[in-house]
Amino acid sequence: MDHPRTVEPTEATDPPGTPRERVAALADALQAGLVGHAALVERLMIALLAGGHLLVEGAPGLAKTRAVKRLADGLEASFSRIQCTPDLMPADLTGTPVWRPDRGVFEFVAGPVFHSLLLVDEINRAPPKVQSALLEAMAEQQVTSGGTTHPLPDPFMVVATQNPIEHEGTFPLPEAQLDRFLFHVAVGFPDAVAERGILDLVEREQQLEMTSASAAPIRRLTVAEIRAARAEVAAVHLAPALKDYIVRLVMATRDGSAGDDVRAAIEHPVSPRGSLALAASAKARAYLSGRAYAVPEDVAMLAGDALAHRLGLTWRAAAEGETPRGVVARLVERVVPL
Numbered sequence: 001m002d003h004p005r006t007v008e009p010t011e012a013t014d015p016p017g018t019p020r021e022r023v024a025a026l027a028d029a030l031q032a033g034l035v036g037h038a039a040l041v042e043r044l045m046i047a048l049l050a051g052g053h054l055l056v057e058g059a060p061g062l063a064k065t066r067a068v069k070r071l072a073d074g075l076e077a078s079f080s081r082i083q084c085t086p087d088l089m090p091a092d093l094t095g096t097p098v099w100r101p102d103r104g105v106f107e108f109v110a111g112p113v114f115h116s117l118l119l120v121d122e123i124n125r126a127p128p129k130v131q132s133a134l135l136e137a138m139a140e141q142q143v144t145s146g147g148t149t150h151p152l153p154d155p156f157m158v159v160a161t162q163n164p165i166e167h168e169g170t171f172p173l174p175e176a177q178l179d180r181f182l183f184h185v186a187v188g189f190p191d192a193v194a195e196r197g198i199l200d201l202v203e204r205e206q207q208l209e210m211t212s213a214s215a216a217p218i219r220r221l222t223v224a225e226i227r228a229a230r231a232e233v234a235a236v237h238l239a240p241a242l243k244d245y246i247v248r249l250v251m252a253t254r255d256g257s258a259g260d261d262v263r264a265a266i267e268h269p270v271s272p273r274g275s276l277a278l279a280a281s282a283k284a285r286a287y288l289s290g291r292a293y294a295v296p297e298d299v300a301m302l303a304g305d306a307l308a309h310r311l312g313l314t315w316r317a318a319a320e321g322e323t324p325r326g327v328v329a330r331l332v333e334r335v336v337p338l
């Protein structure tokens with residue numbers, strides 16, 4: 001586990017800016033530290049604004065940690081990181097009551113989960129008990145230990161990573177727990193141009209570090225600003241026709257209205273949590289684009305990352321090479337916004 005970081009407040013002399021301007025500046029700062037990964041940056045920002053958690057899937061070395069660390073650098077909120085291993089215990093995550101002989105009492109020593117931004121690396125290497133302790137904390141915003149309930153910080157955001165190639169010694173997340181994540185984002189390998197960009201970016205950073213020319217200080221988004229932005233996101237207009245579009249997309253995973261092939265491929269359809277996730281994230285995407293109303297594109301662009309991990313395919317469909325993401329893509333093609 002990395003050393004947890006608690007943040008000193010930034011100076012009060014910075015220009016204020018509206019919450020939306022501050023959020024946009026954070027998104028820009030995040031993107032400036034990454035080559036490509038625009039979708040990941042957008043999903044991170046949306047999760048922050050919608051109060052959701054992110055599951056990021058990708059091979060090692062694709063800047064997953066880097067992206068989350070940069071987000072942490074841009075937030076005036078505490079950050080912690082856990083590397084999951086098969087011998088991890090739930091208390092390693094949540095904390096544990098410790099006997100204080102001087103006072104004759106048990107005192108709860110909070111674990112790394114008590115931070116506003118939590119990076120959980122290789123969540124599928126943690127044993128099921130640890131996974132469910134984490135997922136429970138995520139769903140309830142609290143931890144119960146020794147009969148006492150301890151509230152988690154607000155905001156509280158988990159970014160969990162998963163390595164798709166390493167299956168040995170892993171515990172796949174149960175479907176019911178996957179549903180707790182707002183998005184499941186897959187990050188892919190860079191192309192040659194991006195690869196070259198990464199070399200240049202890291203070289204520039206190293207040179208800056210050597211000359212100890214400190215980079216321009218970033219102004220961190222405060223908790224108050226995050227809350228203000230969240231309130232504005234909640235007020236973004238989601239037209240009735242757009243709500244119907246979301247409902248029809250989700251219903252199509254249950255009733256065959258987007259074709260019998262889709263219905264036949266699906267074993268577990270999307271729950272109402274899926275439509276709620278899509279509605280909340282479409283609003284946040286609209287807000288990031290500077291709109292006070294969501295449009296069908298907000299829904300269509302996010303449907304894959306918001307719905308695919310909530311779908312279970314039949315074994316036959318899986319054997320035929322169907323993927324949840326492919327099925328959602330077909331839904332989006334066939335269900336047209338009115």
Ligand SMILES: Nc1ncnc2c1ncn2[C@@H]1O[C@H](COP(=O)(O)OP(=O)(O)OP(=O)(O)O)[C@@H](O)[C@H]1O
Nearest residue numbers: 033034035036059060061062063064065066067198
């Ligand atoms: N798209 C990218 N933009 C900027 N830097 C990148 C990018 N991809 C990789 N890197 C660089 O590659 C190195 C590895 O990144 P990082 O440690 O964040 O990977 P990771 O996805 O967390 O890997 P792991 O799964 O092994 O933890 C870092 O030095 C990072 O700067």
Ligand SMILES: [Mg+2]
Nearest residue numbers: 064065066121
């Ligand atoms: Mg990493």
